[in-house]
Amino acid sequence: MSELPDPPADGFCAEAWARTARLREAILKLPFNEALTDGSLSREVFAFYIVQDARYLVGFAQALSAAATRSDDADDAAFLAAAANAALLEERRLHAGYVEEFGLTDAEIAGVETSPTCLAYTSYLRACALTESYPVLLAAILPCFWVYQHVGTAILEATGGAEGHPYEAWIKTYADDEFARGVLAARDLVDKVAANSDESTRERMHEAFLRGTEYEWMFWDSAWRRESWPTAEFRDR
Known part of the structure; x- marks a missing residue:
């Protein structure tokens, strides 16, 4: 699959993509993604990433489900609900694959603490689902x-x-191609909703898209470092 076609030049997505160009370049240059590209990424780092990703997908699915309930278009609601279901199925697949590939038990996986960045990203999406408008929630998800x-x-x-x-x-x-079709559908939905929103809402959408992209950078960076809680040593057990 080649890179997606450009979104309509006069739409929200084209502007949001342009506004995040430097950030996306920085994502590609992260040590995690460079090591993933050349195949040198350690299995330990990748395993940590997979555990965090599986947990992230639960929060992502919740945000998608919330968006589905707020859509007044049956086709859009069906797409969002299907995407939420796919995210949960992927979470189960990742979990099963982690158990099989690394030979860990469910108890051992549960013992891997959710990283600060993973918790922050999922909390942000859940907060958008609870407190932001439907257009802003979609922009945060995209x-x-x-x-x-x-x-x-x-x-x-x-x-x-x-x-x-x-x-x-x-x-x-x-x-x-299948994943790309989902991306195109999500992008078209965001462009459609943005076109029917006022300028203030569109600016909030840009802020949400930027913040979501920043969290993507942080997620891969935190996986590379196998991020832990710096306060863990101060906990009373």
Whole structure:
């Protein structure tokens, strides 16, 4: 799958994508993604990332479900609900794969603490679902779709198709045609909603899209560092 076609030049998504160009370039240059691209990423770091990602997907699915309940268009609600279901199915798949590949028990996985960044990102999406308007919630959700497809496609192209790559399955998940169709549908929905919103709402949407993209940067960075709670040593047990 090649990079997605450009969104309509006069739409919200084209402007949001342009506003985050430097941030997206920085995401591609993160140590995690550079090591993922050349295949040198350690299994320990990748395993930590997968555990955090599985937990993130639960919060992401909740935000999608909330958006589905707030849509007054049956087709849009169906798309959002289906995306929420797909996120939960992916969470289960990641969990099962982690158990199988690394030989860990459910108790051992439960013992991996949710990172500060993972908690912050999911909390942000849940907060948007509770306190923001429907258009702003959609804008906050969109980076997870679009940035992942962008990164997956960039890595696929850099690896010449990822055949035989140690992380081939992950790369192809986010660079394939089915995922791209979902991204296009999400992007079209956000553009449609933004076109029917006032200027103040559209600016709030831009703030939410930027914040979501910033959290994407932080998520990969925190996985590289296997981020822990700096206050853990002060806990009374």
